[in-house]
Amino acid sequence: MAKAPPITNRIRELRESHGAMSQAALAEAIGVTRQTVIAIELGKYSPSLESAFRIARVFDLGIEDVFGWQPPPLS
Amino acid sequence: MSLQMGLKDISFREKTAWAMVIVLIAGGFFYFDKVVSLSRATGETAPPIIGFVIAYVILIVIASVIVMTVLSVAAGKEADQPADEREKIISDKAGNWSSYVLTVPALGALWHYSVSMDGNMLFHLIFLSLMLSQIFEYVFQIFLYRRGV
Numbered sequence: 001m002a003k004a005p006p007i008t009n010r011i012r013e014l015r016e017s018h019g020a021m022s023q024a025a026l027a028e029a030i031g032v033t034r035q036t037v038i039a040i041e042l043g044k045y046s047p048s049l050e051s052a053f054r055i056a057r058v059f060d061l062g063i064e065d066v067f068g069w070q071p072p073p074l075s
Numbered sequence: 076m077s078l079q080m081g082l083k084d085i086s087f088r089e090k091t092a093w094a095m096v097i098v099l100i101a102g103g104f105f106y107f108d109k110v111v112s113l114s115r116a117t118g119e120t121a122p123p124i125i126g127f128v129i130a131y132v133i134l135i136v137i138a139s140v141i142v143m144t145v146l147s148v149a150a151g152k153e154a155d156q157p158a159d160e161r162e163k164i165i166s167d168k169a170g171n172w173s174s175y176v177l178t179v180p181a182l183g184a185l186w187h188y189s190v191s192m193d194g195n196m197l198f199h200l201i202f203l204s205l206m207l208s209q210i211f212e213y214v215f216q217i218f219l220y221r222r223g224v
Contacts, residue, residue, distance in 0.1 A: 032159040035086040035220075044223025045161050 007046040008068040011037070014059045030054040087150040088162050089220040092213040094142040098135060099210045106131040106206075110199055120195040128202070164224050169215035177208035 015021040023041070027034040030051055039045035040055075047055065056063045085093075106127055113121035147154040158166065184200030187193070 032161065033086050033153070033156065035084065035089070036159050036161040038084065039161060039223060042223070048160050051160060 006070045006072060008043070008070060009040065010066055010068075011055065012041050014061070014066065018059060026055070026058060029058045086162070086220070087146065087153045087156075088158065089217060090146055090150070091143065092216040092220070094146060095139065096210060096213045096217070098138045098142060099206065099213070102131055102135045102138070103203075103206045103210070105134060107199075107203070120193055120199070122195050123198040161224060165216055165219040168219060168224070169212050172215045173208045173212035176211040177204050180204040180207060 023037045024034045027037045056066045109127050110121050181204040188197040
């Protein structure tokens with residue numbers, strides 16, 4: 001299992017609060033496949049900055065309202 | 076999760092990778108089965124036979140076309156879409172990793188030749204390296220699709 005990236009997101013929650021928007025609809029809105037949206041939601045893929053902005057715009061939010069960053073603990 | 080649901084969540088390009096792994100492994104068995112049989116019959120390493128190589132290439136091309144046609148029809152609109160950013164990264168990484176799969180056995184083949192001076196074996200080992208590299212490119216793609224990038 002790959003180490004989860006330190007990027008967190010609220011995409012699933014936001015989809016549900018936006019009229020239960022489907023993963024396919026979000027994928028089409030930002031120009032990726034549905035499987036890529038699934039991978040982003042599951043934390044298996046961190047989107048490019050451009051895609052992150054596109055996702056934020058779909059929900060009419062700022063990028064940090066959708067994505068978070070959990071820096072690795074300092075050793 | 077049902078099989079149907081599971082298949083629905085596999086992208087067109089991942090399905091393609093699975094299919095190509097099967098096609099290439101089958102093609103490899105076809106080729107090396109003939110080479111091994113001929114080697115056993117003659118008691119020495121079979122020489123490179125261009126007919127086997129051409130038959131292998133034709134088999135792979137025909138099987139690939141059939142598989143891609145079936146998958147494209149089943150995928151519908153999705154098959155027409157260009158690779159997205161994640162798929163491009165997966166393709167690039169898998170291609171990079173598979174280059175090592177080509178290099179290591181090829182170096183082994185050259186070392187084997189320097190020891191045995193068996194040019195026929197050198198040909199078959201280099202050809203095997205090419206096959207393995209191609210197979211592993213798709214295997215690595217599947218791995219990255221499953222594990223995440």
